[in-house]
Amino acid sequence: MSADPQDQRYLVPVIDVPVIDRSRLAALLAEERDAYVRTHPGSAAVHARAEHLLGRVPMTWMGMWTGGFPLAFREAKGARVVDVDGTEYVDFALGDTGAMAGHSPSATVAAVRRRIDDLGGITTMMPTEDAEVVAAELTRRFGLARWSFTLSATDANRWALRLARLVTGRPKVLVFSYSYHGTVDESFVVVGPDGQPRSRPGNVGPAVDPTTTTRVVEWNDLAALERELAAGDVAAVLTEPALTNIGIVLPEPGFLEGVRELTRAAGTLLIIDETHTLSAGPGGMTARDGLQPDLLTIGKSIGGGVPAGAYGVSAEVADRLSRAVDETGADLVDVGGVGGTLAGNALSLAAVRATLEDVLTEDAFERMVALGTAYAEQVRSIIETRGLPWSVVQLGARAEYRFTAPAPRNGGESAAAADEELDAYLHLHLANRGVLLTPFHNMALMCPETTIQDVARHTALFGGAVDALLG
Incomplete structure (x- = not known):
């Protein structure tokens, strides 16, 4: 069964598709990794001291951070996380859905x-x-x-x-x-x-x-x-x-x-x-x-x-x-x-x-889904205006971009579209500037405390990362 050709979930117009300069990507990734290490000494110290933890983390998947060590957090509330170095983040990861209700809802x-x-x-x-x-x-x-x-x-x-x-x-x-x-x-x-x-x-x-x-x-x-x-x-x-x-x-x-x-x-x-x-x-x-x-x-x-x-x-x-x-x-x-x-x-x-x-009420979901729509539309606009062969898909309060277009129609196609270097670069570029996505994929989730300003912040940083990549 084929999708409706007018279904905008799958289509991203692409004209004069730019080719990603892999050497430029590698250089930008190295810069972001250096910045991550330099600006997160507290998290690095927590990781270094964790000698009695398997993989130096409480659960092995917590090691899936492209900066070499995970952020260690001190506090979290609503759509915000503060790490042990005192840096505050807009959190779109939300515990990979575990905190869809926001951190510590009242x-x-x-x-x-x-x-x-x-x-x-x-x-x-x-x-x-x-x-x-x-x-x-x-x-x-x-x-x-x-x-x-x-x-x-x-x-x-x-x-x-x-x-x-x-x-x-x-x-x-x-x-x-x-x-x-x-x-x-x-x-x-x-x-x-x-x-x-x-x-x-x-x-x-x-x-x-x-x-x-x-x-x-x-x-x-x-x-x-x-x-x-x-x-x-x-x-x-x-x-x-x-x-x-x-x-x-x-x-x-x-x-x-x-x-x-x-x-x-x-x-x-x-x-x-x-x-x-x-x-x-x-x-x-x-x-x-x-x-x-x-x-x-x-x-x-x-x-x-x-x-x-x-x-x-x-x-x-x-x-x-x-x-x-x-x-x-x-x-x-x-x-x-x-x-x-x-x-x-x-x-x-x-x-x-x-x-x-x-x-997680009906009113809350109405706001969260509207923010998910704004997030997806703004990411899509950047993808289209830069002519990138990427796509973004929304599922209610959740959205995710993938480095292929049109969007994959099955798991095999999506797995084949994975690009670890691009993932790492975008995640670190965002994290170094105070925005978190899910560490092991590009998922962003809205919670009841997420704001349209949070979405706009991601959009600006995402656009800046793309422009730096394209030179």
Whole structure:
């Protein structure tokens, strides 16, 4: 299925395309790296002292900074971060979505303080009233009838896949190449250059070759999906409603409807992971586009910075699950538990309730999406006026530029468009001047505290970086 040729998501007019001078790029990158080291001695010292941390960081992905060491932060509030050297940044990274609500939103902080100071009991293995309130709100937003909680979207995805295999009696999973579902083992499969499935490059210590557990096809390829589902062994298709961790790759018109039609015809469950795509609105793309998943997973942003995740199942799947438990003796209470004793803890649920009720509201999303539109339009204007063969794609409050045009239509195309030197140069140019993007890709996210002045600041710096590059 091809995109509408008038769909401006994919088109960037290019005339007299300039060629990037790689030697000039290398020289500019070296200057930015020198400036980064020179102006961030405190962060460098924190990194140097971290001898007891694997990779000198609390979590290995925190090492993905092109300046040689990560920024160490001292404080953060709203759309601002201050590092240990006292430098303030406009933060468009927002914890790679974990802080979509902004850093330490007041309503969430108040709920957490009340839970700790006034009520006590951070985790007790007992339910609180917040649990049902949160589940009801998730049902209102996404439409799934029954909910349970985890500490991350990764855990939610793992459990959703296990439930899907139990309900269907089928062994395999299907994902789209370069989709992102946390550290779920079955999801680290991509379509190789030869068109065959392969373990994703860099996959760490897989228990088994993931091609034995998972089928994989390219995004926006309904024919390939139909072919793979025809085997009759796929319990569930696990998918984001738009790819988000390999650039933003949007579904072509009719693609998601086709996925739903094909999965139903094949007796395969559809699991939609809205962890990143919540940027589309209060109910993510599921509510915005009228999607009808059998299961839905979400994490990161719903806790306002406090670890939390959730998975929902439709009423039909809940009924099938009950029957499957009776028929198979599967133990959902003990042996089949997920997330450990901290899942659904009182502190997380207090944070989620406050974040959903008072922070990530419909009004907030209206403002955030408008800022995402302004950001994308301003970046697009610079790309077009400079005649660059680049593109920018928006997904609600999220936007990302990619060094190719038109915008990629699947994960393989987007991966092929990666340019580590350009990434490093732009990230450092921005960071050295007080603006942060997500360290490992060019994602910018708006939170309720982001302003149009913040967007304009990025635009000016982005334009300056491009002009310096073009000479």
